[in-house]
Amino acid sequence: MIVKQNLVYYVSISVISLLLGIIVTIVIPAQDPVTPSPLAERYNDLELTGREIYKREGCHYCHTQQVRAPEANRVMIHQKGDIGPESLPGDYYYQSPVFWGTERQGPDLAHLASREGIGDNVQWHLQHFKYPRGMSPGSVMPSFDYLTDAELDALTAYMLTLK
Amino acid sequence: MFLDEPGSASRRFFYSAIFWLLTPGLIGLTLATFLYVPAVYDPLPLAIKPFLSFGRLRPAHVNLAIFGWLSMAYVGAILFVVPRLTRAKLYSERLAHLNLWLWNLMILSALITLPLGLTQGREYAELIWPLDLLLVLNFILLGLNVWGTVLRRTEKKLYISVWNFMVAIIIFVPVYAVGNKIWDPNGAYTGMTDNIVNYFYVHNLFNSWFTTAGVGLALYLLPKLTDKPLYSHRLALWGLWSVWAGQHHQLNSPAPDWLEYLTIVFSILAAVPTIAFTVNFFKTLEGKWHRAADDVALRFLVTGAIFWALTCVQGVAQSFRNFSMAVHFTNWVVGHSHLAFVADYSFWAFGLIYFIVPQLVGRPLYSRKLMEWHYWLTTGGMTVFMVALWIAGLIQAQNWATNSVPFIVTVKAMAPYFLLRLLGGLTAGAGILCFAFNIWQTARQPAPAGAPSPAVVVSGD
Numbered sequence: 028m029i030v031k032q033n034l035v036y037y038v039s040i041s042v043i044s045l046l047l048g049i050i051v052t053i054v055i056p057a058q059d060p061v062t063p064s065p066l067a068e069r070y071n072d073l074e075l076t077g078r079e080i081y082k083r084e085g086c087h088y089c090h091t092q093q094v095r096a097p098e099a100n101r102v103m104i105h106q107k108g109d110i111g112p113e114s115l116p117g118d119y120y121y122q123s124p125v126f127w128g129t130e131r132q133g134p135d136l137a138h139l140a141s142r143e144g145i146g147d148n149v150q151w152h153l154q155h156f157k158y159p160r161g162m163s164p165g166s167v168m169p170s171f172d173y174l175t176d177a178e179l180d181a182l183t184a185y186m187l188t189l190k
Numbered sequence: 191m192f193l194d195e196p197g198s199a200s201r202r203f204f205y206s207a208i209f210w211l212l213t214p215g216l217i218g219l220t221l222a223t224f225l226y227v228p229a230v231y232d233p234l235p236l237a238i239k240p241f242l243s244f245g246r247l248r249p250a251h252v253n254l255a256i257f258g259w260l261s262m263a264y265v266g267a268i269l270f271v272v273p274r275l276t277r278a279k280l281y282s283e284r285l286a287h288l289n290l291w292l293w294n295l296m297i298l299s300a301l302i303t304l305p306l307g308l309t310q311g312r313e314y315a316e317l318i319w320p321l322d323l324l325l326v327l328n329f330i331l332l333g334l335n336v337w338g339t340v341l342r343r344t345e346k347k348l349y350i351s352v353w354n355f356m357v358a359i360i361i362f363v364p365v366y367a368v369g370n371k372i373w374d375p376n377g378a379y380t381g382m383t384d385n386i387v388n389y390f391y392v393h394n395l396f397n398s399w400f401t402t403a404g405v406g407l408a409l410y411l412l413p414k415l416t417d418k419p420l421y422s423h424r425l426a427l428w429g430l431w432s433v434w435a436g437q438h439h440q441l442n443s444p445a446p447d448w449l450e451y452l453t454i455v456f457s458i459l460a461a462v463p464t465i466a467f468t469v470n471f472f473k474t475l476e477g478k479w480h481r482a483a484d485d486v487a488l489r490f491l492v493t494g495a496i497f498w499a500l501t502c503v504q505g506v507a508q509s510f511r512n513f514s515m516a517v518h519f520t521n522w523v524v525g526h527s528h529l530a531f532v533a534d535y536s537f538w539a540f541g542l543i544y545f546i547v548p549q550l551v552g553r554p555l556y557s558r559k560l561m562e563w564h565y566w567l568t569t570g571g572m573t574v575f576m577v578a579l580w581i582a583g584l585i586q587a588q589n590w591a592t593n594s595v596p597f598i599v600t601v602k603a604m605a606p607y608f609l610l611r612l613l614g615g616l617t618a619g620a621g622i623l624c625f626a627f628n629i630w631q632t633a634r635q636p637a638p639a640g641a642p643s644p645a646v647v648v649s650g651d
Contacts, residue, residue: 048433052294082311085245124378131519134597165602175241
């Protein structure tokens with residue numbers, strides 16, 4: 028296709044294609060009726076503070092919160108299948124921003140708090156944040172010993188919402 | 191501060207870009223070190239630890255590299271190329287200088303705010319609200335200059351590259367505005383929509399800005415360096431359908447299935463303009479390959495084009511659900527993003543800078559040897575870096591798929607590849623130091639007496 032030497036013509040095509048792209052891939056999907064799932068969490072103040080710390084410290088660059096269908100209840104974090112059930116649109120109902128993530132330098136955290144003995148253990152989290160390799164030898168996670176006790180408590184409270 | 195001398199803004203954009211290449215490069219090496227030897231971070235003083243934490247430095251690395259280095263190098267080249275292709279003076283050199291200062295202010299602010307933990311928490315959209323606004327303003331100012339120059343052109347026929355620049359800027363402004371929700375200081379949507387919009391934006395940041403403008407720049411440079419006209423002047427209408435392919439960054443996700451299938455179709459369709467560009471590029475190069483042996487700028491351009499074709503092959507493969515299921519979330523993806531940003535777009539930028547800076551300063555490059563060192567160190571280092579991460583990613587994918595090894599075992603298995611990545615990065619970085627030193631020496635040498643400043647000469651194609 029040879030495009031005419033006409034600015035108006037060319038710009039119109041570009042802008043129309045962009046608008047259609049926005050409508051089809053953003054506006055229409057946003058109309059999908061999503062209702063909160065049983066796992067959707069309404070955060071209290073402490074949990075919300077913890078979530079902001081999670082965002083500030085960039086935890087989501089190494090931890091996803093997204094279990095895909097083919098791996099659900101199969102992939103092993105500590106035990107076979109403890110990655111947990113498939114993530115549903117409604118799980119994220121109250122979240123802004125969402126922390127789906129794109130890398131797993133560390134394990135997925137979508138259902139962290141359902142991993143008995145570790146994920147739901149407040150003391151484990153506190154120790155682990157301060158010195159990850161003490162609790163999990165071989166981990167590449169940075170130590171978060173610079174956070175205050177209050178910040179660590181909030182972050183831990185947020186961890187426990189990841190059921 | 192606001193010079194009116196033709197070419198002065200372009201020149202300063204290049205110098206700024208090189209500065210903003212060294213900074214995220216250094217951050218990247220720090221991050222690579224932390225991943226290989228996490229213990230080096232532990233004993234640091236508590237007072238500085240927060241600002242060097244991995245999760246805060248990573249967005250600084252990314253944002254500085256794409257909006258500082260690469261975007262500013264692009265702008266420097268666009269400000270140089272557009273007046274030549276339109277046979278007109280740049281619409282306003284002073285406006286370009288204002289653009290330059292605001293752009294540097296934006297990147298400097300990003301370097302300060304991101305390590306402070308001021309972020310919107312969405313990948314590639316981390317910049318806080320005031321910086322979002324500044325970024326949009328910067329692109330609008332650039333657009334004014336490009337469009338203003340085109341409207342005053344004396345060359346009737348517009349070369350492909352100019353079309354690409356005009357469209358890239360026009361599309362990118364709304365993409366950024368929608369993607370970063372710039373009317374809302376929090377900048378994030380809610381629930382699943384947040385991620386859908388995020389990846390619409392991320393995809394189109396690559397597609398409408400780095401690819402569309404980058405292809406324009408490559409198609410300007412290639413005929414210049416080969417003394418051959420472009421093989422075909424038919425336009426590959428880039429952004430037109432690839433705009434729709436954003437969701438292929440999140441396949442098998444909770445997003446609607448129909449949206450995933452739709453983006454897969456558009457990702458496969460995107461192979462058409464990709465093949466068109468590749469054929470056009472290598473047909474133009476036919477019979478001129480030997481020039482790349484002597485001309486480092488051309489060698490960077492050609493190497494970048496080969497890596498670009500590989501990026502597109504990977505990109506299409508990754509947009510299939512099963513392949514995505516395997517490699518998504520692994521280090522493969524980190525390799526892929528460095529393939530696109532460093533080994534092709536940045537390689538094109540190196541070629542452009544080697545071609546344009548001597549014309550802007552009116553004298554040849556300081557050292558031919560340093561150019562060779564730059565090429566071999568950076569190409570060799572990046573190849574080791576990327577291949578190590580691809581292998582690492584495939585190993586992670588396989589380990590995860592067995593469902594029978596604890597996750598931490600798959601983390602420990604990364605160590606040798608993280609070491610290779612670090613060594614590759616250091617080597618590539620050494621090359622980049624040669625590049626920066628070479629341009630610096632070129633810039634500070636006195637101009638030969640009586641030589642006219644070639645920047646003033648406006649010649650068309």
